[in-house]
Amino acid sequence: MRKVLTTVLAGFLTAAPALAEKPDDGLVFESAEALKGKTVAYLPIAMGFDLTEAWVTGLKQDAATWGYELTIRDPNWSVDAGAQAFAQLIQEQPDVIVVHPPEIQAYARLIQQAERAGIAVVVMSLKASTNADYFIGPDWYDMAVEQTRSAIEMCGKSKGGSGKIAVMQGVLTNPTSQYGIQAIEATVAESGGDIEIVSNQAADWDASKAHAIATTVLQANPDLCGYIGMWDNMDVGIAAAIREAGKQDKVKLISSGGGNRDSACANIENGNFATYISYDAASQARDLMMVVRGLLQNPPEEPGAHPVALYTPLRAIDKATMHPGSCWSLDTLQAYGP
Amino acid sequence: MMAARTRSPLSQEMIVAAIAALLFAAFFLTQPVFRTTDNLLSLLQNVSILGILGLGMALSIIGRGIDLSIVTVMAMSSAWVLQLANSGMPLWVALLAGLLLSIAVGLVNGVLIAFLEVPAIFATLAVATLNYGVVRTALLDDNLVYLKADVPAWFHAIGGGSLFGIPNPVLLFALVCLLLHLFLRYDISGRFLYAMGENPAAARITGIANRPLTLLQYAICSVIGFGAGMILASTIGSVETRIARSTMVYDVILVAVIGGIGLSGGKGGVRNVIIGTALIGVLLNGMTILNTPYTVQNIIKSVILMLAIVADSILNPRDEQTSQQGDI
Numbered sequence: 001m002r003k004v005l006t007t008v009l010a011g012f013l014t015a016a017p018a019l020a021e022k023p024d025d026g027l028v029f030e031s032a033e034a035l036k037g038k039t040v041a042y043l044p045i046a047m048g049f050d051l052t053e054a055w056v057t058g059l060k061q062d063a064a065t066w067g068y069e070l071t072i073r074d075p076n077w078s079v080d081a082g083a084q085a086f087a088q089l090i091q092e093q094p095d096v097i098v099v100h101p102p103e104i105q106a107y108a109r110l111i112q113q114a115e116r117a118g119i120a121v122v123v124m125s126l127k128a129s130t131n132a133d134y135f136i137g138p139d140w141y142d143m144a145v146e147q148t149r150s151a152i153e154m155c156g157k158s159k160g161g162s163g164k165i166a167v168m169q170g171v172l173t174n175p176t177s178q179y180g181i182q183a184i185e186a187t188v189a190e191s192g193g194d195i196e197i198v199s200n201q202a203a204d205w206d207a208s209k210a211h212a213i214a215t216t217v218l219q220a221n222p223d224l225c226g227y228i229g230m231w232d233n234m235d236v237g238i239a240a241a242i243r244e245a246g247k248q249d250k251v252k253l254i255s256s257g258g259g260n261r262d263s264a265c266a267n268i269e270n271g272n273f274a275t276y277i278s279y280d281a282a283s284q285a286r287d288l289m290m291v292v293r294g295l296l297q298n299p300p301e302e303p304g305a306h307p308v309a310l311y312t313p314l315r316a317i318d319k320a321t322m323h324p325g326s327c328w329s330l331d332t333l334q335a336y337g338p
Numbered sequence: 339m340m341a342a343r344t345r346s347p348l349s350q351e352m353i354v355a356a357i358a359a360l361l362f363a364a365f366f367l368t369q370p371v372f373r374t375t376d377n378l379l380s381l382l383q384n385v386s387i388l389g390i391l392g393l394g395m396a397l398s399i400i401g402r403g404i405d406l407s408i409v410t411v412m413a414m415s416s417a418w419v420l421q422l423a424n425s426g427m428p429l430w431v432a433l434l435a436g437l438l439l440s441i442a443v444g445l446v447n448g449v450l451i452a453f454l455e456v457p458a459i460f461a462t463l464a465v466a467t468l469n470y471g472v473v474r475t476a477l478l479d480d481n482l483v484y485l486k487a488d489v490p491a492w493f494h495a496i497g498g499g500s501l502f503g504i505p506n507p508v509l510l511f512a513l514v515c516l517l518l519h520l521f522l523r524y525d526i527s528g529r530f531l532y533a534m535g536e537n538p539a540a541a542r543i544t545g546i547a548n549r550p551l552t553l554l555q556y557a558i559c560s561v562i563g564f565g566a567g568m569i570l571a572s573t574i575g576s577v578e579t580r581i582a583r584s585t586m587v588y589d590v591i592l593v594a595v596i597g598g599i600g601l602s603g604g605k606g607g608v609r610n611v612i613i614g615t616a617l618i619g620v621l622l623n624g625m626t627i628l629n630t631p632y633t634v635q636n637i638i639k640s641v642i643l644m645l646a647i648v649a650d651s652i653l654n655p656r657d658e659q660t661s662q663q664g665d666i
Contacts, residue, residue, distance in 0.1 A: 046580070048474070048481035077580050172632060202632040206581065207574045212384035216626040219377040233482055233578065240574045244498055244505070262484045 034297040035066035039094035043085055044124070045102045047074040049233070050260035052100060053330055054281040055124060058289030058338045059098070068095075068296065079106050086110040090117050096295050098288065099132075100124040103173040115304035120295045124288065125279075127175045131307035133300055136287045138279035139311045140175050144183035146314060147228050147254045148195075150275045152187070154252045155225035156194040165226040166199035166217050168210050168238055176230050177202065184228060198224065203234055210237030218245045225251065232257030232264055232276070239272035258284075259315070265327035268319060279312040282328040285338035287312070350650035351598030351610055357646055358617040365624040372627055379505055385619035386511035387566050391586075392593035392611040393518050394562035399594055400522070401555045402535040402603030403458035406587055407447060407466035408563040413582035414473040415440040416567030420577055421478055423487040437564055443469050444560030448553035462556075470582045484576045497573030507569050514562065519608040527554060536604030593618060596646060617642075 022028060042059060044052035056072065063070040071094065075082035079102050089097055090113055097119055101107040108130040114121050115132070125137035155161035167184055169177040181200070188195055199217045203210035210229070218224060218241060227242070229235030235255040242251045252274035257263055258281030267273045287310055300306070317326045348356075365372040372378075391408055398405035415436040422432035443465060450461035474481070499506045522528040533541040534548050542548050571577045597614030599606030621642065625635045 046481065050480075050482070053480075077583060169632070199626070199629050200631075201626060201629070206584070207576060207578055208387070208570055208581070211574055212622070213626055215380040215384055216377070216623050219374065219380050220371040220627045233576075236576055237574050240498065244573075262486065266484075266486075 031293075031297055032066060035062075035068050035293065038068040038096075038296045039071065039092075040068055040292055040296070041071045041073065041089045041092070041094040041097045043073045043075070043082065043089065043097065044100040045075070045082070045126075046077045047072065050263060050330060051125065051258045051281045054258065054260070054328070054333055054338070055098075055100075055285045055288050057333050058285040059292060061337045062289050062293065066293075077102070079103060083107065083110060086114075090114050090119065093117065094119060095299065096120045096122060096292055098122045098124060098292065099128075101126050101128045103171070104129050104175050104178060105173070112304070115302075118303060120300055120303050122288065122291055122295070125284070127179075131304065133295065133303055133306075134291050134308050134310060136284055136291060136310045137312055138314060140179040141183040142311075143256055143277050143279065143314055144180035144228075144230075145187050146277050146316060147256060147275070148184045148187035150254050150277075150316065151226040151228055151252070152191050152195050154254075154274065156191065158194050161195075161225040162223040163193075163195045164198045164221055164224050165195055165228060166214075166221065166224055167197055167201070168213065168227065168229045168235065169200070169202040170205045170230045170234060172202055180230055195226075203237070205231055205234045207234050207237030207240075210234045211241050212237075214238040214241035215244070218242065218247065218251065226274075227251055227253045229253060229255045231255075232260075232267065232273075236263075236267065236272065239267065243272070259317075259327050261327040261329040264317065265322060268317060268322055274318060276317045278315045278317055278326070280315060280328070282333055282338050284312055285333070289338065348653050349598060350596075350646070351606075351613055353649045353653070354596055354598065354617055354646050355613045357642065358613065358620055361617070361620045361624065361642075365620065365627070369624065369627050372624060377623070377627075379503070379508065381619050381623040382508045382511070383505040384622065385615050386505075386507040387570055388589060388593055388618065389511045389611060389615035390514050390562060390566040390569070391590040392597075392615055393514055393608065394559040394566075395590045396594040396599050396606060396608070396611045397518065397522075397531075397555060397562070398458070398462075398559050399599050399601060400535045400603060400606060401531045401552065402538060403451060403552070403555065404462065404591070404601075405447065405556060405559045405563075406459065406462040407443060407469055408559055408590060409584070409587045410466040410469045410582040411440050411443050411560045411563035412567035412570070413577060413579045414469055414478075415443075415564045416571040417483045417577040417579050418473060418477050419568065420483045420485045420571055423485065423489060424483070426487070429487075429489050429493060433568070436568070437561065439473070440560040440564035441557050444557035445553060447556040447560070451556065452549040452552035466582070466587075470579070474579060478579065481580060482576060482578050485571065493572050494575075495572075497569045497571070507573065510565070510569060514565070515608050515612065521558075522607055527551060531555060532604050534604075589618075592643065596643060617646075 042056055059070050073085040075085050082102060086107055097114055099107055107128050111121050111128055111130040111132050121132035122134045123132045127135060151165050155165055157163040169181060188197055198221050201213045203213055227238050229238050232255050239253055242248055248271055254275045255273045256277040259278035264276050264278055268276055394408050395405060419432045419436035422435055423429050447462050447465050450456045451458050497507055501509055530546045530551055533546055534551055538548060593614040594611055597610035599610045621639055
C-alpha cells in the first residue's frame, strides 16, 4: 500500500510540471520551431528616420521573441552602398531579405538574383520594377489621386478657389514621384479645367531646396491656392516658405507621409499642412512583422513566382478628422511595439 | 593679385559677371514676375545660405587649402543645437555648444593640415566623414531633427524674419560678406592669408606664422558653416543631417571657383563669391519661374557653367608663366 502511494505521489509530482506546459494544438510548437534560428536581413534606404525606424521595431521584437537573427545594413542614402550591401546579403543566404529600394530600377536585378538564390524578398514602401514575394506600402498612384482630389475640393474654381496649384516632387526616379505625378496630372485633366498645375518642380526630398523653390513659386503665382507635396519631411520646407510669405490662410499645403506625430499631426495642428494622407508606418511595421513570420514558416518554393501586394490603407488627416490615434510616435512604438 | 593670370582684359570674374548680367536682363525683360522687388529679394534669400558657405570656402581656398567639411559642420552642429534645445537646455547654451563643436572641428582640420601636413583636400574629407559619424552616433538620436522646444521668437526670426522688408538671411549674407571683406583687406591675418596662399614658403621665410594662421583659417570656416546651419535650421524648423552626405559641398566650391577664386590660392575675394552666387541665384530663380523641368534645369545649369569655364580658358590660356603649382 505504502509502495503504491509512493508511486502515485511520485507520478503526480513528475506529472505536475506537465500541467503548466502549453498544450500542443498542432501549430503552436511547429510555428515557433519554424522561426527559430532563421535569419532575416533588413536593408532600408537609411536608418535613423521615422519610416525605417518604425518598420524595424516589429522585426526586432519578433527576433527577440522567436529567436530569429536580424541583420540590419544601413547604406545611409547611398544607392551604390545599398546595391553592394544587397549583393553581399545574397552571398550570406538569409531566409528573408527586406528591402526598401531608393529608386524604381536600382535593385531590379538584385531582387531577381536573390530570388534565384532561393531567398524570399519583401519590398517595403517604394515599389521596385521587379516584383518580389511581397510588397508592403501605399499605392502611390491612389495616394496622389487622393491628394489631388483634396486640392480640387479646396481650390477648384467651382468651389470658389483660384484653381491654381503647384507640385513639389521628391527624387524623380522614385516611385512616389514617378507614379504620383502621373496620378496628379490625370486627376487634374479629369477635373476639366477646375484646377491647373502652375508649377511642377523637384526638391530631392530636401526641405531646404523645397523652401527655396516654393519661395519663388509663391512670388511667381500670387493667386496660388494649393501646394501638393510628396513627403512630410521635405514639405516642411514648403510650409516655411508659405509662412514667410504670410499666406498660411491662402495657400493650402497637402502633404503625405508615414504619419509620425512630429512630421504629420504636429504640422496639422500648427496649420502647416491643410490635409495629410498618411500610410501609417506603424501599421506597416505590423504588416512587415507578420509577412516575415509567414515567409519563415512557409518559405516560397520558387521565390518571386507569386508576388503578393499588401497596399497600405490610406488615411486622410486634417484638423477636423484628427484624433489621438491619427499619428504615432517613435518613442511609444519602440517602447511598446507596433 | 589677379594680374598674374590675366592675359585678356576679361578675367573669369568678368566673364561670369557678364553671363549673370545677361541672364538677369533676359529674365528681367521677358518675365514680369521676375522683376518684382519681392521676387528679387527671394532670389537673394534662396542663395544666401549657399553664398555664406561660399564665403567660408573662399577663405579656405585663398589660404591655399579647401574645406570639404563645411557642409558637414553646417548640418551636424546645427542638428545638435536643436536636439539640445529639445532636451530642455536653454537655447543660448545649446547655441554655444554648437559653436564650440564647430570650432573644434575646424581646429582638428587646422592641426591635420598645419602640423601633420596632410593635404587639405584629404584632411577635410576625412574630418567631414568623422564629424558626421561621431556626431550622428554619439550625439544625435535621429537623422532628422525637428525643433520641438519652445524657443524665443528671435530664434525663428534669424532665418524666417525680415528687416525693412529684406529677408534676414539676405542681411546676414551681406553681414558675413562685409566682415570677411574687412578681415581679408584690413586685418593683418587676412593680408597674411593671401601671402600664405600665394607662396607658403616665402610667407614663412618672411616671418608669417603659417601654422597658427591655418588654424585660424579653418576655425573661421567652421564658424561660418555653423552660422549657415543655424540660419537654415531656424528657417525650416528642422535639420536633415542627410545634407552632410549630399553633393552640396560641390555647389559651394563651384560658387567660389566660378566667381574667379583660383584653386591655387592667394587670389580673389568676397566680390568673386558674390558674383558666383548671383549667377547661380539668377539661374535657379528664372528657371523656377519658367517652370523648367528639373532634369532640363540641370542640363542648362551645367552648360552655362561649362561655358563660363571654357570662355575663361580660351581668353586666359594657361602657360608656363601663368600656371603655378597647385593649379587643378
